[in-house]
Amino acid sequence: MIKYSSKLFSNDILKLFLSLIIICLSSTSFGASEKINYPQLNWSFSGILGTFDRASQQRGLQVYKEVCSGCHGMRLLAYRNLKSIGYNDDEIKAFAAENNVNTINDDGEVVERPARPSDKFVSPYPNDKAARAANGGAYPPDLSLIVKARPDGANYLHALLTGYVDAPAEKKVPDGMYYNKYYSGNLIGMPQPLYDDGVEYADGTKATPDQMAKDVTAFLAWASEPEMEDRKRLGISVMLFLLLLSALSYFAMKQIWAPIKNQ
């Protein structure tokens, strides 16, 4: 007769957590029906302690600049943001100045001036329609958020960039389309962007397509979540504080309740 209080209670907790886990699992299976399995890489920035690899990010910026930026913009990123991947003010100024932006002068005329660190990355096309027109109707998406905007973004991106293979004989590849084993539907409007030695790395790293894909993914992962390192660092402190608070309040609770429980 006295049993019901404690035994049932622990059972409830267990069931509750199980059900919560199931809820969480079910929420991750969005759009799982067309899932293609990408190689799962061990990224330096994954995990709760993961940080970005500066050298890889900088190589990735080079890949973006020399390969991707011909078609893909990064409109949410400003040149000044490059400071957090290890460039100094002068380097950033010089990097920005390689691009021109439109401005209106005192006579009211539209003129070009070199971009400044405070400017956003200059997009390759003036608008979406121009971008489509130049790419056979396919729109090259802006890359500012690409890693966050795709499920399992980093692995997906790396897989996509290295997924160009010969199409199987039975698959018709129309003009202006390319076969990619990791793209949904396998037909992609983007030609293979990365070839051996497509860029020349200043630090001597061999520029294989796999290496370039990894580097540009590391760069784009940062572009999607520039706050990530700060976030995780602050998170560790907050978690330590909360665990301490939980422990202290638990023992305070036990002490306060002791006379009632021992009645």
Next chain:
Amino acid sequence: MSKSKFKNPVVKWIDHRLPVFSFMDHELNHYPTPKNLNYFWNFGSLAGFALVTMIITGIVLSMNYTAHVDYAFDSVERIMRDVNHGWLIRYIHMNGASFFFIVVYIHIFRGLYYGSYKAPRELLWILGVLILLLMMATAFMGYVLPWGQMSFWGATVITNLFSAIPFVGENIVTWLWGGFSVDNSTLNRFFSLHFVLPFVIVGVVILHLVALHRFGSNNPIGIDIKGTQDTVPFSPYYTIKDLFGLSVFLSFFAAAVFFFPNFMGHPDNYIEANPMVTPAHIVPEWYFLPFYAILRAIPDKLGGVLFMFGAIAVLFILPWLDRSSVRSSQFRPIYKIFFWILLLDCILLGYLGAMPAEGLYVILSRIATAYYFFHFLILFPLLPYIEKTKPLPLSISEPILGGAATAAAMATREKK
């Protein structure tokens, strides 16, 4: 009335004219609370905490947000990138919505398990269901504001549901949109309503608390308080327990915010809304999935909408559907089994809501939907006629202070 309750002369002076301190002393300090509450009774105060967190972070976000189709997406990204700790405020708000629903759903299932909706707490329960409904409206409109692909298409799908209403449906949808599609005027009004509804929720929460304090909390045994031996003052006993519960809750919450901030979101919402491109699968936020599954389970559009709202409507009349006078499931052996089936049923519905509406998923959704309504409309009214409930204890303090068995044990010990 004891006039020397407060020592501080200023407090005393104010309290004599405006008895807010007496009120707080009565409702937060001395407020007699059953002494056998388990951790499931923490979730009410956690829901209150979540609401306040959402309001504070929401107000700060609104200072940096632009409700315009051309700027909304970029203004959110500006918060994430350029506003000092903007990412933190936004991730707290974004994950806070999910955690608010987790806490509230646990709170509701606790009420279902322990029969907290039964007399005399019917209005307390109904106000709670009203809060849930307001929360859903607020969360839905909030999800539209970042103006991502899921924002836009979710808004399009859900507002289109109203077109199922006979004769005036199309007109109602146009009226809701403020135009002929989800567009700038829709975004503007959703922002306005998303800002104001939380304060309506605060109002209903206050009524919820007034109703709660009329008869006090229910408890795991579900029997009424028989006297002061059954209760403890709210402070310090439940203030410290709520603090402990809050610390644990915050640990989970912080883990999500700092380490998995996008786990409960959808990647497509980081793509700016584009009316010309429809996502492959339009899915609502996870906390709407069970209702979404019910909507899609019914082959008829109007029928689907009616069943979806019906799933909430049955909660409003639950106090009268359940004919059993025994509150706690601990003494209802058959209902207890069905309770867990209902919980699994709701989780299954949630899973099915995330799956495409095809093949086996549709059949399972229909079975799960049928069970949901069977549980509320048939099981609740009829079960008491066949179920033999276990004998109830005489009072709350009996199992703690000991019934006959413990008294005998005490007697033996005293003899030694």
